[in-house]
Amino acid sequence: MGTRKNLINITDLSVAEIDHLIEIADDIIENPEVYQDMCAHKKLATLFFEPSTRTRLSFTAAMMELGGNVLGFDQAASSSTSKGESVADTVVMASCYADIIAMRHPKEGAPYVGAQYASVPVINAGDGGHFHPTQTLTDLMTIHRKKGRLGGYTIGMCGDLKFGRTVHSLINALLRYDDIRYILISPEELEVPDYMKEALDAAGAEWKEVRSLEEAMPELDILYMTRVQRERFFNEEDYIRLKDSFILHRDMLGTAKEDLAILHPLPRVNEIAKDVDDDPRACYFYQALMGKYIRMALILYLLGLK
Amino acid sequence: MNIDGVNNGYVIDHITAGTGLEIYNFLKLDKADCTVAIIQRASSTKYGRKDIIKIDGDIDIDCDTLGYMDENITVNRIRDRQLLEKIHLELPETLNDVIKCRNPRCITSVEDIEHRFKLADRERKKYRCVYCDTEYTGE
Numbered sequence: 001m002g003t004r005k006n007l008i009n010i011t012d013l014s015v016a017e018i019d020h021l022i023e024i025a026d027d028i029i030e031n032p033e034v035y036q037d038m039c040a041h042k043k044l045a046t047l048f049f050e051p052s053t054r055t056r057l058s059f060t061a062a063m064m065e066l067g068g069n070v071l072g073f074d075q076a077a078s079s080s081t082s083k084g085e086s087v088a089d090t091v092v093m094a095s096c097y098a099d100i101i102a103m104r105h106p107k108e109g110a111p112y113v114g115a116q117y118a119s120v121p122v123i124n125a126g127d128g129g130h131f132h133p134t135q136t137l138t139d140l141m142t143i144h145r146k147k148g149r150l151g152g153y154t155i156g157m158c159g160d161l162k163f164g165r166t167v168h169s170l171i172n173a174l175l176r177y178d179d180i181r182y183i184l185i186s187p188e189e190l191e192v193p194d195y196m197k198e199a200l201d202a203a204g205a206e207w208k209e210v211r212s213l214e215e216a217m218p219e220l221d222i223l224y225m226t227r228v229q230r231e232r233f234f235n236e237e238d239y240i241r242l243k244d245s246f247i248l249h250r251d252m253l254g255t256a257k258e259d260l261a262i263l264h265p266l267p268r269v270n271e272i273a274k275d276v277d278d279d280p281r282a283c284y285f286y287q288a289l290m291g292k293y294i295r296m297a298l299i300l301y302l303l304g305l306k
Numbered sequence: 307m308n309i310d311g312v313n314n315g316y317v318i319d320h321i322t323a324g325t326g327l328e329i330y331n332f333l334k335l336d337k338a339d340c341t342v343a344i345i346q347r348a349s350s351t352k353y354g355r356k357d358i359i360k361i362d363g364d365i366d367i368d369c370d371t372l373g374y375m376d377e378n379i380t381v382n383r384i385r386d387r388q389l390l391e392k393i394h395l396e397l398p399e400t401l402n403d404v405i406k407c408r409n410p411r412c413i414t415s416v417e418d419i420e421h422r423f424k425l426a427d428r429e430r431k432k433y434r435c436v437y438c439d440t441e442y443t444g445e
Contacts, residue, residue, distance in 0.1 A: 086417055107413040109437020128411045130438055195434075195441060 005302055006115040006122045010133040010173045017301070018173070021137065022144050024297035024306050025290070032065070035296065038305055039068030045098035046072035047090060047114075048125070049105040054266055054288060055125050055134070059102045062295035071098065076106075088117040095119040100303055102134075121302040129163040135265050136169040137298060138291035143222060145290060146261040146283055151177035156216045158185040158246050159226035159271055161192040166265040167226055168196055175203040182207035183216045185246060189238070190228070213246055218255045223248070225264040225271055225284075250275040263287050315340065316367065317382040318359040323347050325376060326357030332375060338365055353378070370398035374405075377431075399425050401433060409440040 044063040091114040103111045104125040111124035126132040264284040300306035340363025350356040373395035383391040401423040423433035433442045
């Protein structure tokens with residue numbers, strides 16, 4: 001892979017690099033005109049082997065706001081994968097046409113494979129239930145903007161903590177910051193995997209598991225909600241039984257702190273009721289906006305332009 | 307029981323008793339064009355019982371994989387009936403195409419690529435797939 005920088009796992013970025021990206025993103029928000037042509041004549045290839053709305057639109061919007069162009073596909077059926085092309089061959093080909101690649105794939109580790117063969121930077125835009133580092137950057141950016149810091153709070157993570165890649169990436173990122181308490185809120189069937197618990201213990205983090213949202217609510221400074229995703233289950237029965245387990249309604253916020261920040265990687269199905277949207281503590285659409293700015297910063301950084 | 311010494315070759319010592327044949331098969335010694343002896347359940351001051359394989363000839367030994375199979379093994383390299391080198395095996399840091407990732411969601415389940423693992427916990431003999439982080443303990 002040489003010295004070319006990729007982003008496969010959030011821990012590929014040092015804390016200093018994340019601080020740098022957040023600094024760039026803050027500056028983009030303040031001075032968008034400075035950045036509007038910074039990626040002129042540059043191309044981003046979005047290789048999306050599975051459907052995605054938010055992440056792909058966010059990458060596309062980010063590159064466009066930097067004055068660059070975007071090419072790619074948004075499902076495996078419209079790529080040569082349907083003809084049996086390997087991930088390696090697809091990224092080698094894409095490297096011929098683009099300056100940077102954002103890749104989403106349903107199989108875990110596919111972007112890692114891609115990064116070994118590409119001759120341009122590769123960004124993991126989500127690999128199955130594994131990692132989703134740009135969502136984590138989005139989450140960190142939102143926490144930074146809402147709390148003014150990246151450590152020193154209690155965060156509750158709720159929903160599908162077993163297959164939810166956003167949760168795993170976020171925990172891995174937050175473990176490098178001080179004084180964070182973790183409350184893991186999930187049904188037993190969807191607990192965080194053992195390797196994440198080991199990581200929490202190895203970092204000396206304070207954490208606990210609870211089985212209801214109400215129990216955790218009064219303690220939280222940040223509530224990170226996640227969707228119970230149908231596509232992560234092997235059978236429909238398990239999905240139907242568990243999908244409604246942890247739903248946030250406005251009346252549950254009565255015991256919550258005034259400055260609670262409610263985050264969600266989106267899309268939501270029904271895990272956050274519509275009546276929560278008007279509450280000033282709901283930050284999930286703001287979070288989607290932050291996703292664009294931090295991806296702009298990331299593209300600039302990986303292209304060596306910032 | 308007497309078995310001739312090795313002139314030029316290897317003595318694979320301290321093999322866990324009863325698993326010598328497994329090591330013999332892994333090294334494809336049935337196809338080796340040299341004298342090979344397996345000694346099973348020999349006395350060992352260190353382990354009580356052990357297996358030993360003596361190979362009087364040059365073969366390629368993949369010490370990484372052998373170390374993964376049995377980290378207690380000692381490989382003695384013999385030249386002109388003299389001990390040239392004694393290699394104490396240990397669990398290797400990486401394993402390439404030795405074990406297979408069992409995660410059906412891993413990219414290795416659909417693409418023809420090398421199965422690669424990194425040692426995650428030496429004490430518990432735990433490896434992790436470099437692609438999907440799924441752990442492998444051999445159980």
